[in-house]
Amino acid sequence: xxxxxxxxxxxxxxxxxxxxxxxxxxxxxxxxxxxxxxxxxxxxxxxxxxxxxxxxxxxxxxxxxxxxxxxxxxxxxxxxxxxxxxxxxxxxxxxxxxxxxxxxxxxxxxxxxxxxxxxxxxxxxxxxxxxxxxxxxxxxxxxxxxxxxxxxxxxxxxxxxxxxxxxxxxxxxxxxxxxxxxxxxxxxxxxxxxxxxxxxxxxxxxxxxxxxxx
Amino acid sequence: xxxxxxxxxxxxxxxxxxxxxxxxxxxxxxxxxxxxxxxxxxxxxxxxxxxxxxxxxxxxxxxxxxxxxxxxxxxxxxxxxxxxxxxxxxxxxxxxxxxxxxxxxxxxxxxxxxxxxxxxxxxxxxxxxxxxxxxxxxxxxxxxxxxxxxxxxxxxxxxxxxxxxxxxxxxxxxxxxxxxxxxxxxxxxxxxxxxxxxxxxxxxxxxxxxxxxx
Numbered sequence: 001x002x003x004x005x006x007x008x009x010x011x012x013x014x015x016x017x018x019x020x021x022x023x024x025x026x027x028x029x030x031x032x033x034x035x036x037x038x039x040x041x042x043x044x045x046x047x048x049x050x051x052x053x054x055x056x057x058x059x060x061x062x063x064x065x066x067x068x069x070x071x072x073x074x075x076x077x078x079x080x081x082x083x084x085x086x087x088x089x090x091x092x093x094x095x096x097x098x099x100x101x102x103x104x105x106x107x108x109x110x111x112x113x114x115x116x117x118x119x120x121x122x123x124x125x126x127x128x129x130x131x132x133x134x135x136x137x138x139x140x141x142x143x144x145x146x147x148x149x150x151x152x153x154x155x156x157x158x159x160x161x162x163x164x165x166x167x168x169x170x171x172x173x174x175x176x177x178x179x180x181x182x183x184x185x186x187x188x189x190x191x192x193x194x195x196x197x198x199x200x201x202x203x204x205x206x207x208x209x210x211x212x213x214x
Numbered sequence: 215x216x217x218x219x220x221x222x223x224x225x226x227x228x229x230x231x232x233x234x235x236x237x238x239x240x241x242x243x244x245x246x247x248x249x250x251x252x253x254x255x256x257x258x259x260x261x262x263x264x265x266x267x268x269x270x271x272x273x274x275x276x277x278x279x280x281x282x283x284x285x286x287x288x289x290x291x292x293x294x295x296x297x298x299x300x301x302x303x304x305x306x307x308x309x310x311x312x313x314x315x316x317x318x319x320x321x322x323x324x325x326x327x328x329x330x331x332x333x334x335x336x337x338x339x340x341x342x343x344x345x346x347x348x349x350x351x352x353x354x355x356x357x358x359x360x361x362x363x364x365x366x367x368x369x370x371x372x373x374x375x376x377x378x379x380x381x382x383x384x385x386x387x388x389x390x391x392x393x394x395x396x397x398x399x400x401x402x403x404x405x406x407x408x409x410x411x412x413x414x415x416x417x418x419x420x421x422x423x424x425x426x427x428x
Contacts, residue, residue: 125343
């Protein structure tokens with residue numbers, strides 16, 4: 001596993017983000033349009049060729065492998081290829097994670113046609129993806145690294161497409177384990193609950209935290 | 215929740231799939247290229263405009279809402295907007311679900327840059343998304359409808375990007391509950407295990423199955 005440090009400050013990072021984000025947003029919009037289009041079939045091959053031409057242009061200079069997680073000089077993470085939050089990844093809605101008090105992590109996301117499972121409803125696996133990611137962020141709020149051991153996702157009822165709200169926080173510690181819980185809510189209230197156990201790796205256990213993060 | 219029946223046979227469905235699938239594949243390739251490109255920043259606005267032009271063309275005629283799940287005359291489902299398996303959805307890798315003996319459902323999928331969490335590794339939430347979907351297909355293998363109650367995803371170790379193999383089947387029944395298990399494996403063997411409880415809705419409980427599906 002390689003972590004890449006880019007020799008840039010956080011101002012430069014924000015500038016770079018502002019360049020790439022409109023492109024990713026445009027591709028998100030294209031993903032939605034491909035699902036919903038009803039143009040005549042005869043047009044599709046031509047549209048396909050236009051998409052391939054754009055891709056070829058972007059591939060004229062590209063990294064060999066996946067994006068990885070990069071860091072600025074100040075240590076700010078740039079998980080820009082991430083499928084939940086990545087500003088370069090059109091698979092991601094994206095979820096923009098916010099920090100609250102006491103280690104709370106939360107996000108408001110709008111989920112459209114690309115995240116549909118049953119008609120008009122969010123795919124249960126998309127709820128699991130977003131909760132898995134957010135609970136991971138909440139586990140990391142205390143600064144101690146940890147890895148997901150188990151996550152249990154309980155579906156209270158269906159979740160409607162549209163705006164959803166997510167929250168997560170670390171509830172308690174037990175030795176090298178962190179117990180993290182979270183919820184996903186649609187306009188009618190909580191619809192999915194998640195409980196996860198995160199494990200602090202041996203090399204990071206020197207000073208195990210005893211309190212929930214502040 | 216509305217289900218839409220299209221007045222087409224399965225041959226026509228396959229023909230329609232063959233028209234739209236190359237477009238979706240081209241957009242998947244574009245998603246990957248946006249993550250990995252290193253072209254000069256000056257080119258990005260122009261590329262963004264080209265993507266928007268394609269989207270506008272597709273939107274000249276489109277459905278009002280999400281795709282839904284449609285059915286052919288023969289009752290074959292067309293979950294083409296689905297984020298795990300949808301042939302119109304570039305968010306989906308896609309996972310192509312296969313049927314084996316005794317209600318087994320399995321799939322081989324290649325996961326690239328768009329599904330990366332930690333550097334070089336599959337995002338845990340993507341494992342959860344694919345397992346959630348596949349376990350749902352396994353639960354439906356007996357023909358009795360059911361909805362996910364809870365899914366527990368246990369990470370045995372990290373999963374490498376590249377080819378992954380998934381399997382799921384219904385293990386046992388208990389009243390209106392189906393217990394379904396599954397695994398996700400990379401080249402080194404199983405890396406994620408999932409256990410789920412699916413609940414048969416009251417209206418479908420007239421003749422509860424007592425045996426695992428054949």
